[in-house]
Amino acid sequence: MEKRLGTQLSNLYQNCSQYINKLSLNRNFRGLKIYLFILLLSMAVIIAPIGSPISETVTLNRVTTTSYQVSAKPAYKTSWLGNTFSGKKWVQIQMAGMYVAPDGTVYVNSHWDEAGREVGIYKNGDVIGKVDDLHGWGRLGGIAITANKQYLYVGMQQSPEGKPEDDYPPKGTTWYCVRRYTLSGKPAPFAGGRGWDKSMLIINTKNEVAGLATSGNELYVSDVATDSIRVYNSDTMQELRSFSVTNPGAIAIDRQNNLWVVQNKKNKTAAKIVRYTPQGKQLPQQITDVVQPTAIAVTPQDKLLVADNSQRQQVLIYDIAKKPVQIGTLGDKGGIYSGIRGEVKDSKLYGITGVGTDTAGNIYISNHGFNNTGADLRKFSPSGKLQWRLLGLQFLDNADADPDSDGKDVFTKNEHFVMDYSKNSGKEWTYKAYTLDKFRYPDDGRLHTTPTSVFMRRLGGKRLMYLSSEMMAERLLIYRFDGEIAVPCGIFGKNHLKWPANQPKNGSWLWHDVNGDGAIQTNEYKTLGEEDPSVWGWEVDSKGDIWQAAEAGYIKHYPYQKLDKHGCPIYGQGTGEKISMPAPFTTLTRIKYIPKQDVMYLGGYTSDRPNLDGDWGLVGTEIVRYDNWSKKRTLRWRIALPYETNTSPKLHIKSMDVAGDRVFAVASKMAEVYAYNATTGKQLQILKPGPEVNGESGWVDIPYGIRAFQRSNGEYLVFVEENAKGKVMMYRLPG
Incomplete structure (x- = not known):
């Protein structure tokens, strides 16, 4: 009875609201204002004990949107904590890899974002977009990402969630791929591409793509499954060549078009960063004093940035003109555990997953804590001063x-x-x-x-x-x-x-x-x-x-x-x-x-x-x-x-x-x-x-x-x- 009465009064309340809106267009409306105000106020008093705001709801992709009309009890207000943005915009919950375009556009890859921003696009401290179609149907993002002037290349994976005749992998198989997109985040299919929209390049079925980089019209891919760097034409996506690199990870390309490749720790072998020609010849330059290199990038001045995710929690800066020499750092040594342990400061990093620069020499760093415990994206000036910071800290969490x-x-x-x-x-x-x-x-x-x-x-x-x-x-x-x-x-x-x-x-x-x-x-x-x-x-x-x-x-x-x-x-x-x-x-x-x-x-x-x-x-x-x-x-x-x-x-x-x-x-x-x-x-x-x-x-x-x-x-x-x-x-x- 109470529920039915509430519905009837709510409908009446809405009809009166609509009627007032129509009357407001009439010049005689002023003479009716007091009467209508008293009428609506009386109805609000009757409706209020029934308890809920009048709303329509639609559920889409596990996100429920409420379209507000009139609230019978507007006494409370909604707020939030843990994310820089609140609604249509949000910072993704993981940051596993990052690429920075010359103009400062930041592309961040991750395996999962609950609302579908597996790859987020950011610029000037704002969220400007995301990559499409990496959420659901067995698709996940990854840790590697790069771009050139025309396309974005995303390390991702495709599980057998669809029919093989629709070009999904067979049961029990996962494709580890590079997927091509436009720079705005739309899939960019190519001749011979795989997947339902022909935009996927299958690299292997064992390990995810660990590194990506482009130079000219060539795309370099770290294939851990075959201990190799595989090279593709970035326009046709046809393989051109490959060369052996043990346990390859992140890739950066210097101004001489040579590759710097992270060779991740394997068994008892320590991690190191090794230089190669584009054809795969190993050069004598190496960096062996970084305990846990997780990301690398080359600055406009041809300096090499190396993210060390060990207890140092710093970005190390190397002069690579001849034999690599460390010439500087970004971030406090010890990261979040320097000074007062755990205290947050602009210069304290934690869980570094990405580093990159724009043409102006600004440095961008992505963190996502330890065990995926919070996404944190920062831009620093060339001198190391924080320009902006974006946070997406909470998942399966409460306060x-x-x-x-x-x-x-x-x-x-x-x-x-x-x-x-x-x-x-x-x-x-x-x-x-x-x-x-x-x-x-x-x-x-x-x-x-x-x-x-x-x-x-x-x-x-x-x-x-x-x-x-x-x-x-x-x-x-x-x-x-x-x-x-x-x-x-x-x-x-x-x-x-x-x-x-x-x-x-x-x-x-x-x-x-x-x-x-x-x-x-x-x-x-x-x-x-x-x-x-x-x-x-x-x-x-x-x-x-x-x-x-x-x-x-x-x-x-x-x-x-x-x-x-x-x-x-x-x-x-x-x-x-x-x-x-x-x-x-x-x-x-x-x-x-x-x-x-x-x-x-x-x-x-x-x-x-x-x-x-x-x-x-x-x-x-x-x-x-x-x-x-x-x-x-x-x-x-x-x-x-x-x-x-x-x-x-x-x-x-x-x-x-x-x-x-x-x-x-x-x-x-x-x-x-x-x-x-x-x-x-x-x-x-x-x-x-x-x-x-x-x-x-x-x-x-x-x-x-x-x-x-x-x-x-x-x-x-x-x-x-x-x-x-x-x-x-x-x-x-x-x-």
């Missing part, structure tokens, strides 16, 4: 606020942001620090797994970070802080997994970093009991206690004891308390406990509202509040969550959180946030992506895709995963 900072310090799984809420949407955040230290802590789970969401807590006055790991909620990773670096110090594992290698073979387990070195030793494990593969619900309450909710029908509770001498929380073996699933649930999936109130919120399925389509990883169909949880466990209310299995897309709730007097739940496909009164369980409103982000969002893929925090001024910050375009959504809602 949470340090509870002692009143929302000023916000963390994602790898980043620390400092917030200024007096600024406009998307401008509140400043990238303060990168909290992952690859070189000091190689056992960090962020280098070996895919963490997806952060819980920030304060225990004993110390800042701690907990990360839910993998989209299946397999582990809970625990970190203490040493300055800006999050140091791994604990792991809860619900079952036996491939990583870490020396974990207990049976049962659920706990690793505690007893000696405080951040490394995992076999004697630091404890077995907690039987395996818990059905655990989807993880909670770290404000006291530091850890809770698990299992679909098998129970809750486990691990009380926090204290911090050890290194600042790591102690939980210990045998502290787990197993609690039976309370009525009315038949399946438990989520859990949230508020110690100060002794209130428990549980999510899952009930006999009244079962899991009709068998979908997994969701909150379920109900959230239930229990008062006096530690004593009587009195059921206070039941929220029937939105649940539509016959719509397209389906309406499911993926994640929930509680802050202040609000319960928040976010839908998986449309990413709308349902806000409820925590005291009464009554729905208050629905939050949807606003015009600040082009009215769109990607799907919410992770179990903890929503985090809520209430500031001292009453304002709610609601963080929501937005994995399509490299950011975290942030709703700002008055208290």
